[in-house]
Amino acid sequence: MSINKINETKVFDGLHQRFTHQSSSTQCEMTFAIFLPPQASKQPVPVLYWLSGLTCTDENFMQKAGAFRKAAELGIAIVAPDTSPRGNSVPDDSEKAYDFGLGAGFYLNATEAPWKEHYQMYSYVVDELPALIESQFPVTHKKAISGHSMGGHGALTIGLKNQDKYQSISAFSPITNPTECPWGIKAFSNYLGNDQVLWQDYDACKLLAKHGCQLPILVDQGDSDGFLEEQLKPNHLIDVAAQQQLDFNLRMQAGYDHSYFFISSFVDDHLTFHAKHLIPITVSK
Numbered sequence: 001m002s003i004n005k006i007n008e009t010k011v012f013d014g015l016h017q018r019f020t021h022q023s024s025s026t027q028c029e030m031t032f033a034i035f036l037p038p039q040a041s042k043q044p045v046p047v048l049y050w051l052s053g054l055t056c057t058d059e060n061f062m063q064k065a066g067a068f069r070k071a072a073e074l075g076i077a078i079v080a081p082d083t084s085p086r087g088n089s090v091p092d093d094s095e096k097a098y099d100f101g102l103g104a105g106f107y108l109n110a111t112e113a114p115w116k117e118h119y120q121m122y123s124y125v126v127d128e129l130p131a132l133i134e135s136q137f138p139v140t141h142k143k144a145i146s147g148h149s150m151g152g153h154g155a156l157t158i159g160l161k162n163q164d165k166y167q168s169i170s171a172f173s174p175i176t177n178p179t180e181c182p183w184g185i186k187a188f189s190n191y192l193g194n195d196q197v198l199w200q201d202y203d204a205c206k207l208l209a210k211h212g213c214q215l216p217i218l219v220d221q222g223d224s225d226g227f228l229e230e231q232l233k234p235n236h237l238i239d240v241a242a243q244q245q246l247d248f249n250l251r252m253q254a255g256y257d258h259s260y261f262f263i264s265s266f267v268d269d270h271l272t273f274h275a276k277h278l279i280p281i282t283v284s285k
Contacts, residue, residue: 001132006031012072013038016062021132025124026085027117032129033058034137035068039075046142046167046278047077047133048271051125051158053149053173054183055103058082061148064260070268074275077139081129083151085118099183100190106178107154108202110191119191122202126158126165144274146170148263149227152219153178156204156237163215167277170218170270172263173225176237177205183231208240216247218273220266222256 006018014037023030039045048071050061058080061067071078084090084105091114093101110119133139144167147155152174159169178184179199188199200206221234228234234250241248256262 001135003132003136011035012068014040014068014072016068018058023085023124023128025120025128027120028085028087028090030082030085030124031058032079032081033062034080034133035062035071035078036137037072037075037077040077040138044138044140045075045077046144047079047130047139048274048278049125049130049143049145049155050078050080051107051145051147051151051154052080052083053147053151054083055098056083056151057103060260061263064264065267066264067267067271070271074271074279076271076275076278077137079129079133081125084121087118090118091115100186104150104187106150106184106187106191106202107158108188108191111198112191112193115191121154122158125154126162130165142167142278144168144170144278146172146270146274147174148172149232149258150175150183152176153184153202153204156217157202157207159215159217160204160207160211160213161201163213166215168216168218168274169213170220170273172220172266172270173222173227173232173258174204174219174234174237175232177203177233179203179206180236181231181233205236205240208237208244208246212244213246213248216273216277217241217249218270219248219250220262220270221250221252222258222262223252224255225258225262227258
């Protein structure tokens with residue numbers, strides 16, 4: 001598969017790189033970023049896939065989260081795809097709203113016209129992108145998934161539906177129950193149509209209640225988040241997880257909002273959490 005490097009920057013003795021490639025899933029050119037820690041120059045390393053939120057691109061997390069120092073220390077690569085297909089042929093919200101269309105792919109496979117031709121972000125993140133990364137970069141098959149807001153929704157639902165592909169799941173401020181919040185209802189009714197049974201396949205609360213989870217999950221949520229009650233509904237996820245008695249930890253963080261100030265405050269915790277499951281512990285004899 002052909003990829004085109006946009007740029008490369010050295011950081012904490014590792015490399016941050018951006019690439020474009022023609023995607024067979026989304027039928028358009030996609031952009032992704034990768035951070036390769038210094039350990040990758042000597043041996044393959046595990047990967048954390050990061051999914052960003054509404055309006056974001058591959059650049060937001062890489063520039064604002066402050067994750068490179070800890071990722072370099074732990075020896076974990078980070079891959080950040082774009083949040084939706086892009087290009088002149090890709091349809092957008094008719095009113096250019098921030099919560100649907102470009103920048104708002106919701107990490108699902110659309111079934112409704114005109115969205116279904118390009119909005120196949122689930123297949124892109126689950127299958128196409130990891131296959132590309134594993135064929136082009138010095139990484140192992142071990143991977144974890146994380147994300148923020150819409151991307152937290154993506155990380156939870158993708159991880160829950162593909163428990164054989166990931167070692168661990170985490171999220172910041174995720175949309176936990178999109179079938180019951182305005183962002184999710186708008187996106188799902190357009191991308192998936194009016195059959196709400198189909199919506200449940202992309203709802204973390206519904207998936208967790210139906211299938212449970214064998215993977216460890218860490219979620220951080222700020223209690224001063226302006227979207228907390230209407231859009232994110234972490235209490236719904238807490239209730240389901242308690243019923244399932246899972247390896248699940250949702251931490252309400254006092255005074256924090258929805259921003260990357262919040263993410264940067266706890267991203268080291270998430271990287272350390274994933275490292276415990278991605279990197280084997282060597283016991284000295």
